[in-house]
Amino acid sequence: MREDKIAIRTRGLTRYFGQKAALRSLTLDVPRGQVSALVGHNGAGKTTLIRLLLGLLPPTRGCAELLGCDSQSLTPEVRTRVGYLAEGHFLWGWMKARDAARLQRETFPRWDQHLFDSMLKFFGVSPDSRVRQISRGQRAGVSLAMTLATDPELLVLDDPSMGLDPVARRALVEGLLAFARRDDRTILVCTHLLDDVERLADRIAIVSSGRLLVDSGLSEFRDRIGGWTLEAEFGAQQAAQIPGLIDSRQTRERTHLVVADPDSETETAVQRISGTARREELTLEDAVLAYLRPAAMVGSISDALENVR
């Protein structure tokens, strides 16, 4: 991949909060002109990564670049080329929608008032509506309008679907797709909604406990994850025999295995445990969830549900 084709680049990016590592040696490239989805469970380090990328938080170690500029010294000019939608669609409650537009217009030279007005109309928000008086979904709409109307080269979205109804969510995804098609725009979207990822993203990055586990094209990722179903006892001893095992999940008498980069060696190892084991077609959701499931938590929830039954 050529250097100038990278919109976001991190090298060994590490951030500690006290003794706790929120991000560990994260090395990631987000190519220009593509939509990359950043996926991870709550507290995985996604928002920390975005704050580091935008220079809102200094790293403990490592570095990050945004559009070729060091993230800790982003110039105002670079910032105007980057749109950022913060988690929770934060807006100052005292503001009217038109005040929000004014705030952006004065500091983003490529401000698109027409787009902003259209989006407000779509979300049914009057320019004179005060932010604290509109619904959560409408606030999300204003927030999105404020971000998209800056006409950014790089769009960084932190959970943009939060608070949106299905219609608005669909509109958002379509809007982002249309946006991405214009002039090689880059989008880094952080989301928990895997449907949106499937519809929207070219690439996927999975962060778990501050570590980057996946950074790949979406189809390549699907291809490189395999699944088996077997009807046999499966414990730590058996797990140690399967290289690349991501997750094993017990449902009644069956065990579902998810494995990274399965090959003939994997096949042999699985068959050795259970001769009746058979390959299973995995959806993107299955594959991603395998990475995200914190073992202890899921185990305890299953146990709890089992006890209730």
Next chain:
Amino acid sequence: MKTIFWKELREHARWTPMGIIPMVIVLVLKWQSTELIFDSGQYGNSLSLTSLVGLLAASIALCLGFVQTWSDQRPAARALLLHRGITADAAFCGKLLAGLLLYTVAVFGPLLGMAAFITSVGIEYRAASPSALIPSALIAIAAFSCWAAGLLMVQRNAWFFGSRLLPGLTAALAVFACGSLMDVVFWLATTIGIATLVVYLTTARTVFVNSGQNATGVARAGLTVALTVAILTMVLSVAMMVETYRTRAAYARAAGNHNQYTVEFGPDGEPWLTRSHYSTTDYKYEIDQAAKMLPDRSVRDQLQPVPADWKPLHQWSSAGYGYGYSRSRRFIHLGEASVPSGTEHVRRSWVLDRKQDAILVYAIRPRAWYRLEATLLPPEPIGTFGEMRNQSAVDVNGNFTIVTTTGVFQVPGNGTEVEVIYALPEHSKELFSEIQRQTDPQVNQLRLLLRFGDRVVLLETEHVDDSPTMSLGPVRGLGVVYGSVVQLPDALATERTISIARDSAEGGDFVGLAPNWSQPQRPSDWFRFAADGKIIEKKQFTVGSTAAVVVETGNSFAAFVPPGAFAIGFAIVAIENGDSGIEQVWSNAKAKPIESAIPVAFGLIQPLLGILVAVWAARRRRLDKRATRRWLWWAFFYGPCGSLAILAAYPRIVRESCDACREVTRIDVATCEQCGHSLDEVPKIGIEVFDQDQTTATAPPQPSAS
């Protein structure tokens, strides 16, 4: 910047009334409760106007700094604020300007309103001038540093009960110091105010721009000063409280029954050490023992009882310069009395208006309503009162005497003209004087020593009171019964504190004494001299202790003052009082060598302790040798309190064990300190999926369910 300015203004303008209302209340209450003179000074135990405004302005600034920053603490809010086509500096400036404007409206608005009110009312109801608000306005400017302190406290990453709140303490202390010093040492108050404002704004800007990190030298320097002052103040406050408690307890034990030792002119004009016993029944001193002073030796052990009729010569004393009247104030309160007027008594108050060069006479009505009754102008041919130097107390008829650089004046209680008692020559601008009242209750005389250059005017006025007390009964009259201009011997002329007496009633010589009460160990000079300054006889002796109540006041407080703070204090004394200040400090130290040496010795331990603490803190923060060396200097001057600032100025170093060697290493560097292993090389767990990369199956995760 403009965008953030408007945003901040609109967001926080709603808080402005919460600043305006208390300011207005304070100014109105102060006006109503003021006793005639409305100025920046302090009366009784109430807080001065300057201190009150300073306190309130500091609170307003601190709250404004808090509310302007607190909402930005949410990451999303900070992102929305800063992620735009402006620099973080510009955002800070926008916040600063908005804060300044809101603060100006809240604090200076009411002050300007008050100034307009005073101008419109004039001096009819209070001795007031809008200029009385100038010190308050100046302190309010300095108090804006609390805005930066508020921002700093919210923004800085630190523990709230650690060093996070300390910058606010220092800013408040600085404002308090400004308010206290404004009328006393103006240059020092101004310096503290400006320095605090500059240091805090600079530090707050740096911390804001760097996402709450004090990562730059400027921020570290600012924090170091702020934290050192705060920690030092806390330590010294505790030491002072302990010391005060100890001293009070000792004083309470000693005050009941004690003796006072003074040097007086005996009946022969020679210096005598006298012992006066304090009577707790009639609350006065009576000389009961005396001994003639001898050269170079103490006569404390030779004191002998004296007969009841043994009386020292009446003496004129000059115990100070009499410069206690601030030159910056327009009004000087001269006194207040209930004056007989016909069959009734009228309550009046007198005020010298320096600007008008006149004495304002106010009638006081019930419920403390004042009304200007008369304006007394300086009598001809003098034409001016000059600078106020001293005054006598107001007697029951409202008569009193004032001493100014142009003469001695009698101000009448009921009359309309000021009388001249003595007109001074023109070259008396450097006059200082002391009014001595004879303590004999049967005779109430004023004794004035007016001194200019190497000459003194000795005045004794008849001021006879028929009643046995000084404050009651009618006064028969007032006039000069003795007046003499005396040339001082050269050696006496240079002394600041002198006592003079006439060794015989008619035409005798003069005797003069230059004792130094504050430095008893210093040799004192005694002269017998003629009116033309010719020395007839001269002696030297040591005065000895003159303390009225001998209290063992330890100087342990001084042991907590580090050399740097001592040097600053010494420099201030030196600048303010010149050589005499230094000389006094030095003489005090010489006078009590042992008492002074102990705290100095302890004070010298401070650099040592400071260096030890600095080395420990620098190692904890892993400072390099160069930085450590710089801190050692700071530790030398400011002791352990200064060294502790290292812990706040540098972030805590987090360590964890290296994946390769399992030794503990810091996490903010690229490689392990122990083995050089790259910390960015995180061991793979075998499930990573990266482009153009193959999964290395090493350690598969444990199954989630068995």
